[in-house]
Amino acid sequence: MFQSLTFRGGVHPPGSKEITANKEIEALHPRGDLVYPMSQHIGAPCVSLVKKGDKVLSGQKIADSEAFVSAPVLSSVSGTVKDIGMRMTIPGSFEPCVIVENDGLFKCGSALSPHEDFHLLEPKECVKIIREAGIVGMGGATFPTHVKLSPPPGKNIRWVIVNGVECEPFLNCDNRLMLERPEPILGGLEICLRLFPEAEGVIAIEANKPEAIERMQKENFGRELPPSGKSIRIMPHEVKYPQGAEKMLIYTVTGREIPPGTLPADVGCLVLNVQTLFHIWMAVIEGIPVMERIVSVTGDAVAKPGNFLVPLGISVRELIDAAGGFTEEPAKLLSGGPMMGLSMRSLDVPVTKGTSGILALTARSAPQLEESNCIRCARCVDACPMGLVPSSLDRAARLRDYVEFEAMGGMNCIECGSCTYRCPARRYLTQTCRNGKAGVTVARKRAEEVKKTAERTGETK
Ligand code: SF4
Numbered sequence: 001m002f003q004s005l006t007f008r009g010g011v012h013p014p015g016s017k018e019i020t021a022n023k024e025i026e027a028l029h030p031r032g033d034l035v036y037p038m039s040q041h042i043g044a045p046c047v048s049l050v051k052k053g054d055k056v057l058s059g060q061k062i063a064d065s066e067a068f069v070s071a072p073v074l075s076s077v078s079g080t081v082k083d084i085g086m087r088m089t090i091p092g093s094f095e096p097c098v099i100v101e102n103d104g105l106f107k108c109g110s111a112l113s114p115h116e117d118f119h120l121l122e123p124k125e126c127v128k129i130i131r132e133a134g135i136v137g138m139g140g141a142t143f144p145t146h147v148k149l150s151p152p153p154g155k156n157i158r159w160v161i162v163n164g165v166e167c168e169p170f171l172n173c174d175n176r177l178m179l180e181r182p183e184p185i186l187g188g189l190e191i192c193l194r195l196f197p198e199a200e201g202v203i204a205i206e207a208n209k210p211e212a213i214e215r216m217q218k219e220n221f222g223r224e225l226p227p228s229g230k231s232i233r234i235m236p237h238e239v240k241y242p243q244g245a246e247k248m249l250i251y252t253v254t255g256r257e258i259p260p261g262t263l264p265a266d267v268g269c270l271v272l273n274v275q276t277l278f279h280i281w282m283a284v285i286e287g288i289p290v291m292e293r294i295v296s297v298t299g300d301a302v303a304k305p306g307n308f309l310v311p312l313g314i315s316v317r318e319l320i321d322a323a324g325g326f327t328e329e330p331a332k333l334l335s336g337g338p339m340m341g342l343s344m345r346s347l348d349v350p351v352t353k354g355t356s357g358i359l360a361l362t363a364r365s366a367p368q369l370e371e372s373n374c375i376r377c378a379r380c381v382d383a384c385p386m387g388l389v390p391s392s393l394d395r396a397a398r399l400r401d402y403v404e405f406e407a408m409g410g411m412n413c414i415e416c417g418s419c420t421y422r423c424p425a426r427r428y429l430t431q432t433c434r435n436g437k438a439g440v441t442v443a444r445k446r447a448e449e450v451k452k453t454a455e456r457t458g459e460t461k
């Protein structure tokens with residue numbers, strides 16, 4: 001019997017976790033230059049703090065922003081700044097980057113100090129350390145963690161939920177971290193619970209990871225109670241995609257729904273990924289900022305799939321080489337998993353804070369299928385966990401009818417891919433929803449500009 005609730009909709013794609021589930025995390029040392037995009041997070045992009053020719057140290061802050069919703073970028077190696085310029089990133093766009101030539105010495109230059117006992121730190125100091133460490137949502141959302149940990153006054157945080165679900169097929173980086181390093185995850189949660197003394201800590205893990213559940217339970221046993229007096233709960237969850245999406249997870253843990261336009265903090269919740277908590281512990285206790293992350297390299301086009309601990313900024317090509325290269329030219333190359341992953345155009349792009357996996361599939365497992373007409377079967381409606389009508393959103397987005405798209409709740413689409421997965425006509429529903437959301441955003445901006453111009457010129461009087 002599962003202890004968690006179940007959410008509406010969702011799908012059951014093949015997990016394909018077995019490819020890398022038993023592969024221990026392998027540390028990888030970079031050979032080539034490291035490329036650091038200025039925007040590896042949601043929020044304001046950073047600006048470089050270094051210039052060409054500067055010497056940098058491992059852990060040194062090389063870019064930052066004055067904006068609250070942003071996170072600094074730190075060098076993962078010591079060496080020399082080779083260039084500052086535009087480079088291609090994983091989504092295929094060119095972004096401003098700092099390029100560092102690695103001297104291979106890994107001389108440490110972190111400005112953070114270790115702290116043996118986090119109880120001696122003021123909560124504000126902890127949040128400051130987390131900001132300076134450049135920590136963002138490492139599950140792929142990349143929202144700056146110090147912002148999440150600073151909800152507006154009056155928000156009573158009742159639950160800190162640790163997302164160890166990893167429902168995206170193929171990926172195992174969170175699973176392996178729970179198996180190999182459970183103590184820093186629990187330690188990171190304890191730091192967060194101290195910031196929210198009334199909150200209960202819950203670690204959510206899908207039931208298809210029994211070893212991780214057992215490992216976390218064992219590590220949790222006998223730990224000191226957090227300030228709320230309630231012991232941390234390890235909560236197995238039903239195996240259903242997208243169980244790990246924030247809204248679904250909050251509902252299945254607490255029974256609370258997040259109304260459109262509100263945030264998890266509005267319903268008393270904070271959700272943090274296991275790798276995020278790991279980095280919180282590393283920053284606060286060890287004084288080590290975010291310089292590396294775990295990436296699953298997987299799929300039937302990869303010779304030796306595995307889970308790698310890699311320095312941020314390393315090229316995806318080096319990762320693929322470490323995984324034995326390709327067995328054949330992949331028909332599909334994605335950053336992330338098959339449901340929410342981004343198509344990649346090149347291997348010469350850097351791993352960033354949000355890169356959880358590289359998936360390479362052959363034409364046999366990812367055949368190129370043509371779209372056909374909608375047969376109005378409503379399977380996409382049954383699959384949508386947000387209660388939307390994807391076929392109608394698809395039509396509105398293709399017609400560029402953004403007013404209709406918005407009226408149908410299109411902006412609530414979480415781009416989970418469930419509708420596309422279920423559609424027998426193979427319609428690109430998720431992609432058109434993504435386009436629809438982008439169209440609404442542009443239309444809103446334009447309307448705002450028109451309003452401002454009219455106000456300036458007095459046309460509205
Ligand atoms: S419409 Fe959006 S939220 Fe609904 S299933 Fe499709 S991608 Fe997921």
Ligand code: SF4
Pocket residue numbers: 373374375376377378379380381390391422423424425426427429
């Ligand atoms: S699942 Fe596909 S074919 Fe069926 S109603 Fe939705 S869009 Fe149309």
